[in-house]
Amino acid sequence: MPAFAALRRHRRLPKPSTLVEWAARVGYGARGFVYLSAGLLTLLAATDRIGDAVGTGGAAGWLAEQPFGRLWLVLLGVGLWAFVGWRALQAVFDADHEGADLKGWATRAGQALSGVFYGVLAAGVFEYLDEVGEAASAAADQAESVAENQEKAAMLLGLPFGGALLATAGLAILAVGIGNIVRAFRDDFDGALACPESFCRPATILARTGYAARGFAYLPLGVFVILAGLHARAGEVTSTAGALDALEAQPGGSWILGLTAAGLMAFGAFAFVEARWRRIRAPRELD
Template sequence: MNTSAMAQSGRFRARRMARGSVTEGAARAGFTARGVIYLLVGALALQIAFGDTGRQADRGGALQELAHQPFGAVLLWALGIGLVGMALWRLSEVVFGSVGKDGRSPRKRLMAAARCAFYVFVAYSVLAFAVSRHQSGNSSDQQSRDATARALEIPGGQWLVGAAGLVVVGAGGWIAVRAVMRKYHGKLRLGQMSRRTRRLVDVTGVAGGAARGLVFAVAGVFAVRAAIDYEPDRAKGLDDTLRSLAETPLGPWLLVCVAAGLVLFGVFSFAMARWRRV
């Protein structure tokens, strides 16, 4: 066997291992962990909508809720390890490509790299919380304001913050539109579902994805406003973004609908953990 053939065989074996049971298990654990976080954030947002304003509807609030449950430390570590699995799976997509006919394209690899970096950060924050059992750093709202203030201080900071806000608005719209168009069908093993299960998955995927996209878009709008007005305090994290929905003419009912949508997205993440093609 010549050197080229050996190298090709080696790459094939490496790719097969990356798609093996370990990577698949890591991905499914990651989707499960993501589902838990969205379920908790949505539930906390529902409590805020019905008057319990002392709650914090973001990842920090979700971790606090888990910490107060029986075996809270075990749950936190399991959540963090699941998110590490998600990051490793996304890293395998960067190196070996993802499923689908264009899974090895530069665009898909770049998206996988961005998602890997995001889940590395989230996993680190969860594991740091599991170690200390105290909220690591500030809330998502304070983190957003601090990051915006630092960005505005650099040359061209207003343009940078404004552009970042527009990107987030676009990402939110992209998430929502793809959910409504059910683009996730191409990533699911639909043949393994019953007709009733598929309908339930569509309810959670469409409503949950639309709600998630709306939250992203609103957060992006606040970032753009912060850039235009040169006021970092106008930037909002997840908690303040959700609370702002209750201040619209629709009152708390818009927040109720979005919060319920986030809960559904958590359920959809569990469906992804079960039926996602990895």
């Protein structure tokens, strides 16, 4: 009898593929929150409502300052780790059935790099848990982020051919940005959505706008890192938020920054669409 009862309890549990789908949808929602918040805060910076633009990490810092900040950070961090797990399934087990040809492997490599990025972001979210309630400004958070990036750049410059390695890292950042812009014009976004056509078309516009803006946001940072490598000066490295601030200082920069912010918000909104409508296919091994 106890074994039979245990079997019944086991049979009531969702299938592994169902759990994967739930985790993926939670992950897309967490990604949407990060980019929607980052875009909104960047828009406020462009209109001089707040001091500086923020990147994706700055959105977590802003969340830490809100009421119940610790609870929101835990929920966001768990959601981002769920998305990291989904990226791992996509990259390692080919959950999206991209195939084993060159294009498929390139897509899966991009998904793996995306998983690393969101893993770093998720770890940073949990680091903010120790700072909830402390009087730390957005400017201080950005300065700390820049200092960390410059420290990593200095370590890289200390290696043989460090300048070339740092410049190569900058080229990789540029490649990520250009890749997002290319995706904005070439990808079939509505093909991955299980939604009515009348809804998918506006969602596709959100996706194209969002990916283009996300790619554009990487470009200034890539240029700064390349210049730092060519000049062998770690002090020229900045963060994504710092690069956007430098962009704002140029003629017409506020308008460009505002458009970029709107695009990041579009990217976040599309992530919420994916959380609801994306076709989630668990790896065959789970079945």
